[in-house]
């Protein structure tokens with residue numbers, strides 16, 4: 001079972017055939033179902049070794065899936081696949097207003113199955129204040145196992161509040177994943193784990209980035225090693 005006690009590097013991809021290329025560097029795959037042509041067939045045919053976290057990002061949170069019950073039902077079906085070991089759900093899709101498809105049934109099913117739920121929040125314009133970050137992450141942690149804050153830095157200084165919030169939340173016992181999107185925040189992807197962030201994301205091929213400012217997988221893996229970030233494989237030895 002995936003437990004995010006140490007940092008995990010996710011290879012973010014819409015193509016599960018990428019698994020052999022990801023395996024030397026990644027601890028799991030983030031399968032971006034919203035970017036895949038036939039995600040449920042791909043999951044059914046998967047025979048890779050890395051565990052899969054499923055994400056079916058809606059258009060209103062920077063993804064490509066239109067909102068609606070199909071997005072929820074695809075996630076519910078995905079949870080039945082044996083390789084699926086975690087799911088990412090947007091905070092704004094939980095306890096959602098009536099004009100948005102509510103993903104509470106997916107949260108409930110994941111919890112019945114004992115699967116970790118990453119509750120994510122994205123801001124494509126800014127890094128909000130430290131108190132806002134703390135509030136968002138605390139709500140995420142109340143609902144799921146990991147609160148993810150993917151915020152946008154327009155200046156390297158923006159990263160400071162994100163790192164401070166990461167450290168405060170971790171010290172209080174919360175499990176968080178944090179990263180600053182955009183080129184000015186790219187360094188956060190390598191150093192946020194030093195402040196407690198438990199998940200990072202990288203595309204195998206830099207051409208297929210799933211967010212602005214991502215390093216490719218091999219590069220981020222190398223940086224994490226340089227900074228001696230503890231990874232799940234280290235604890236298996």
Ligand SMILES: O=C1C[C@@](O)(C(=O)O)C[C@@H](O)[C@@H]1O
Nearest residue numbers: 012055150179181201210211
């Ligand atoms: O939410 C996240 C984080 C992310 O946006 C990033 O900035 O690395 C990449 C996405 O694929 C993932 O679902």
